[in-house]
Amino acid sequence: MSLTPIDPAGRVEDVSLHEAAERYGTPLYVYSAATVRQNIKEMSQAFAGLSHKIHYSVKANSNLAILQLCKEAGCGFDIVSGGELVRVLRAGGTPQDIIFSGVGKTTEEIDLALKLGIACFNVESDQELHRIKQRAQMLDKVAPVSIRVNPDVDAQTHPYISTGLRENKFGVSPEAAEKLYAEAHANKFLQVMGIDCHIGSQIGTADPLVDALYRILELVDRLEAAGIPLEHIDLGGGMGITYSDEEPLDLGEYGARVQQAMAARSQQIFLEPGRSIVANAGILLTHVEYIKPGINSVDPGASHDAPAPNFAVVDAAMNDLIRPALYQAWHNITNVAPEHDEPIKMWNVVGPVCESGDFLGKQRPLSIKQDDLLAVGSAGAYGMVQASNYNSRPRAAEVLIDGSQMYLVRRRESIEDLLQLEAIVGN
Ligand code: LLP
Numbered sequence: 001m002s003l004t005p006i007d008p009a010g011r012v013e014d015v016s017l018h019e020a021a022e023r024y025g026t027p028l029y030v031y032s033a034a035t036v037r038q039n040i041k042e043m044s045q046a047f048a049g050l051s052h053k054i055h056y057s058v059k060a061n062s063n064l065a066i067l068q069l070c071k072e073a074g075c076g077f078d079i080v081s082g083g084e085l086v087r088v089l090r091a092g093g094t095p096q097d098i099i100f101s102g103v104g105k106t107t108e109e110i111d112l113a114l115k116l117g118i119a120c121f122n123v124e125s126d127q128e129l130h131r132i133k134q135r136a137q138m139l140d141k142v143a144p145v146s147i148r149v150n151p152d153v154d155a156q157t158h159p160y161i162s163t164g165l166r167e168n169k170f171g172v173s174p175e176a177a178e179k180l181y182a183e184a185h186a187n188k189f190l191q192v193m194g195i196d197c198h199i200g201s202q203i204g205t206a207d208p209l210v211d212a213l214y215r216i217l218e219l220v221d222r223l224e225a226a227g228i229p230l231e232h233i234d235l236g237g238g239m240g241i242t243y244s245d246e247e248p249l250d251l252g253e254y255g256a257r258v259q260q261a262m263a264a265r266s267q268q269i270f271l272e273p274g275r276s277i278v279a280n281a282g283i284l285l286t287h288v289e290y291i292k293p294g295i296n297s298v299d300p301g302a303s304h305d306a307p308a309p310n311f312a313v314v315d316a317a318m319n320d321l322i323r324p325a326l327y328q329a330w331h332n333i334t335n336v337a338p339e340h341d342e343p344i345k346m347w348n349v350v351g352p353v354c355e356s357g358d359f360l361g362k363q364r365p366l367s368i369k370q371d372d373l374l375a376v377g378s379a380g381a382y383g384m385v386q387a388s389n390y391n392s393r394p395r396a397a398e399v400l401i402d403g404s405q406m407y408l409v410r411r412r413e414s415i416e417d418l419l420q421l422e423a424i425v426g427n
Contacts, residue, residue: 003242003243003280003332003377003378004280004283004332004334004375004377004378005032005034005035005280005281005283006283006334006336006375006377008337009337010336010337010373012030012032012283012401013032013033013034013401013402013403013404014401014403014404015401015404015405015406017030017283017285017336017337017373017375018336018337018373019406020285020399020401020406021285021287021373023406024397024399024408024412025397025412026285026286026287026315026316026373026396027284027285027286027287027314027315027316027317027320027396028284028285028286028396028397028398028399029282029283029284029285029379029380029383029384029396029397029398029399030282030283030284030285030398030399030401031061031063031065031066031278031281031282031380031398031399031400031401031409032281032282032401033069033281033400033401033402033403034402034403035280035281036066036069036070036073036277036278036281036380037069037073039276039277039278039280039281040054040056040070040073040074040075040277041073042251043239043251043271043273043276043277044074046251046252046254046255047255047258047259047269047271048255049255049256049259050255050258050259050262050269051268051269052268052269052270052271053075053076053232053268053269053270053271054074054075054076054271054273055075055076055077055078055097055098055099055234055270055271055272056070056075056076056077056078056272056273056274056277057077057078057237057272057273057274058077058078058079058080058084058087058088058274059080059084059274059382059385060274060275060277060278060279060380060381060382060385061274061278061282061380061381061382061383061384061385062084062087062385063384063398063400063409063410064087064090064091064409065091065398065400065407065409066278066400066409067087067088067091067092067093068091068092069400070277071091071092071093071097072092075097076093076097076098076099076119077093077097077098077099078098078099078101078237078272078274079098079099079100079101079102080100080101080102081102081109082106082108082109082112082113085098085100085109085112085113085116085118089116095113095116095117095118095119096117096118096119097119098113098118098119099118099119099120099121099122099146099234099270099272100113100118100120100121100122101122101124101148101196101198101272102122102124103124103125103128103169103170105121105128105131105132107131107135110131110132110135111135111139114132114135114136114139114141114143115139115141117141118144119144119193120144120145120146120193120194120232121143121144121145121146122146122147122148122196122234123145123146123147123148123180124148124170124171124172125172126172126176126179126180129145129147129180129183129184129190132145132190133184133187133189133190136189136190137189141189142188142189142190142191143189143190143191144191144193145184145190145191145192145193146192146193146194146195146196146230146232146234147171147172147177147180147181147184147195147196148170148171148172148196148197148198149171149172149173149174149177149195149196149197149215149216149219150168150170150171150172150173150197151174151197151199151211151212151215151216152173152215153199153208153211153212153215154208155199155200155201155203155208155209155238156203156204156205156208170198171196171197171198174215174218174219177195177219178219178222178223178226181223181226181228182226182228185227185228192228192230193230193231193232194230194231194232194233194234194267194270195216195219195220195223195230195232195233195234196234196236196270197212197216197234197235197236198234198235198236198237198238198272199212199236199238200238201237201238201274201275202238202240202241202275203238203239203240203249204240204246204247204248204249205249205250206249206250206253206254206257209235209238209249209254210254210257210258210261212235213233213235213258213261214261216233217233217261217265220233220265220267230267231267231268232267232268232269232270233262233267233268233269233270234269234270234271234272235258235269235270235271235272236271236272237271237272237273237274237275237276238273239251239254239273239275239276240275240276241275241276241279241280241378241381242280242378243279243329243330243331243332243377243378244330244332248276249276251276274381274382275381275382277381278380278381279378279379279380279381279382280377280378280380281380282378282379282380282381282383283375283376283377283378283379283380284316284320284321284360284375284376284379284383284396285316285336285373285374285375285376286314286315286316286320286360286373286374286375286376287314287315287371287372287373287374288312288313288314288368288369288370288371288372288373288374289313289314289315289352289370290311290312290313290370291310291311291312291313291368291369291370292310292311292313293310294307294308294309294310294311295308307346309346309347309348309362309363310345310346310347310348311347311348311350312347312348312349312350312366312368312374313350313351313352314349314350314351314360314374315351315352316351316360316376316396317351317352317353317358317360317390317391317393318351318353318355318357318358318359318390319351319353319387319388319389319390319391319393319395320351320383320384320387320393320395320396321360321376321379321383321386321387322386322387322388323382323383323386324359324360324361325355325357325358325359326386330361331360331361331376331377331378331379332376332377332378333349333360333361333364333366333374333375333376333377334366334374334375334377335366335367335368335372335373335374335375336372336373336374336375338367338368338369338372340367340369341367342367342368342369343367344365344366344367345365345366345367345368346363346364346365347361347363347364347365347366347368348361348362348363348364349361349362349364349366349374349376352391352393353390353391353393354391360376361376384396384398384410389413389418392415392418394412394413394414394415394417394418395412395413396412397410397411397412398410
C-alpha cells in the first residue's frame with residue numbers, strides 16, 4: 001500500500017490530474033481503481049490461509065462506484081445505516097453481502113434489513129437485541145445476529161476513533177454478551193451467527209487486534225461449552241495506513257497471528273476494513289486561489305515563537321476534508337507537476353471557510369505560486385463522506401480513474417442543489 005497513487009508527472013494511472021481538474025473543476029476527489037483493487041488483494045492474501053470474508057466498511061467511502069469496485073473484487077459490506085444499505089444494493093451488492101453494525105439502529109432500519117434478508121446484525125446492546133427480536137416476530141422473520149463484544153483493549157489510537165475500551169459506547173461486556181447469547185439461542189426469531197468486535201481505527205500494530213481476538217475466543221469457548229456454536233468471528237476493521245511516515249499495520253503478520261489463534265477452529269473470519277482499502281487510493285485536488293505572505297510584526301516588543309506563516313488559500317476547505325480540523329490529522333500535500341521553480345517556503349495551506357480551524361496542512365515546505373494545483377493525499381477514506389455544506393459550499397465532485405479512463409462518479413453540487421430542500425415562510 002503506497003502513500004499516493006500520483007506519479008511524478010502528475011498522473012493517476014494513465015490520466016493527468018491537470019486534465020482532470022480542467023475537465024471537472026476543483027475541489028475534486030480523485031480515486032484510483034487499481035489501488036482499491038490492489039489493497040483488497042493484499043488484504044485477502046494476508047488472510048489466504050484462513051476461511052475469511054472481507055466486508056468493506058461503507059462509511060469510509062460510500063460512493064457507488066467504489067462500492068461497485070469492492071463488490072466486483074468479491075467483498076461483502078459492513079453498513080451502519082439504512083442509507084448505506086440502499087447504497088450497497090444500488091451498487092450491485094446483495095442483502096446476503098451485508099452485515100449491519102452500529103449502536104443506534106432504528107426500528108425502520110431494522111425492518112428494512114429484515115425484509116431484505118441481510119446476512120447478520122451486529123448487535124450492540126440488550127435493548128437492541130430485544131427490538132430486533134420483536135420486529136422479527138412481527139414480520140415473521142428469523143433475524144441473524146452476532147453480539148458485538150467490547151473486549152476492553154486499548155487500540156492506542158486517537159481517542160475519537162478508539163472504540164474497544166470500557167468507556168466507549170460500543171458493544172457489551174463479555175459477561176453481558178454471554179447472557180444475550182443464551183437468550184438469542186433460545187428464541188426462534190433469532191439465529192445466532194457469530195461474534196463481533198471492532199476496537200478502533202488507524203491501528204498501527206497487530207498486538208491490540210490479536211489481544212482482542214484471544215479475549216473473544218475465551219467467550220467463544222464458553223459459548224460452545226454451553227451448546228451455542230458460532231459460524232463466524234468478526235474482527236472488525238481498524239488496520240492502520242501510512243499518512244506520513246508511520247508504519248502501516250503489517251497485514252502479513254496480522255493474518256499469520258490470526259491464523260495461529262484460529263488453529264483447530266472452524267469459524268470463518270470476517271473483516272471490516274474501510275480506511276486500509278480506500279484512503280491511499282484517493283486524493284483531493286485543490287486550486288491555489290491566493291498566496292498571502294506572513295505578516296511580520298511591526299511591534300518591536302512583541303515576541304513570537306515562530307516566524308509568521310505564509311498562507312496558501314486554496315479552494316478546498318474543512319467542509320471538504322474535515323480530518324485535519326477534527327482529529328489534528330496530517331495529510332500529505334504536494335504540488336502537482338508545477339511548471340516553475342519558486343523557492344521552497346513554509347506554508348499553511350488553508351481554505352476559504354471563516355474559521356481558523358479551516359486548514360488542510362500547516363508548516364509545509366512547498367514551492368507554491370498562485371493558480372497551482374495541489375493534491376492532498378490519503379483522502380480516499382473519511383474524506384467526501386464527512387463533507388458538509390458549511391458556509392453554503394457545494395460539495396466537491398468525485399472521479400474514478402481506471403487505466404486511461406476517467407469517470408465522473410459524483411457530479412459537483414450546485415447552489416440550487418443546496419437550496420432545493422429549503423423553503424421561505426409565507427407567500
Ligand atoms: N467496523 C466498525 C464497526 C467501525 O466502527 C469502523 C470504523 C470500521 C469497521 C472501519 O474501520 P477502518 O478500517 O476504516 O479503520 N472518521 C474517522 C474514522 C472513524 C472510524 C469509525 N469506525 C477518521 O477520519 O479517522
